[in-house]
Amino acid sequence: MTSGTRQAAVPSAEIRNTPARVSVWAAAMGVGLIVGIGVTPMFWLLYGGWYTFCVGVFGIVAIPAGHLGRRRGKRLGGRDRGLALLGIVSGWLLILCAVVLVLAYAGLVAGLAVLVDSAHR
Numbered sequence: 001m002t003s004g005t006r007q008a009a010v011p012s013a014e015i016r017n018t019p020a021r022v023s024v025w026a027a028a029m030g031v032g033l034i035v036g037i038g039v040t041p042m043f044w045l046l047y048g049g050w051y052t053f054c055v056g057v058f059g060i061v062a063i064p065a066g067h068l069g070r071r072r073g074k075r076l077g078g079r080d081r082g083l084a085l086l087g088i089v090s091g092w093l094l095i096l097c098a099v100v101l102v103l104a105y106a107g108l109v110a111g112l113a114v115l116v117d118s119a120h121r
Contacts, residue, residue, distance in 0.1 A: 017080035020069025023062045023087025030058030030094040037101070048105045056098035062091030 033055050037044045044051050069084030 015076060015079070017069050017072050017076060017084070019065045019072055020080035020084035020087065023066035023069050023091065024083050026058045026062040026065065027087045027090030027094065030055050030062065030097075031090065033058070034094070034097055044101075045108075048101070052098050052101040052105065055094050055101065059091045059094030059098060062087045062094065066091060 033051055037051055066084045066086075066088035069087065070081055073079050073081035073084055
């Protein structure tokens with residue numbers, strides 16, 4: 001037996017689709033932050049930039065990792081392709097949520113500026 005033959009005999013249970021798992025973990029962390037924003041809105045008001053930045057970064061990580069996971073899953077006979085697709089969809093939703101959070105934060109600051117300006121007149 002050559003070394004190439006031994007590598008081909010490795011059971012498929014040991015081969016993992018790591019990009020698909022990274023994609024889902026990044027998406028789960030971003031969704032956890034969205035839930036955290038909903039549960040503790042005061043923390044979002046205090047640390048809104050950090051929450052929004054992390055949600056965006058997790059979305060940006062989930063999308064390419066999900067695409068890599070889909071490609072690798074195709075070579076592995078369909079292993080974790082659905083998981084990778086879930087990461088891709090969740091990543092795009094996280095980016096959408098990050099944009100909405102930026103707009104909400106900007107609207108909050110603009111609304112407070114209008115209130116302060118009208119109080120001085």
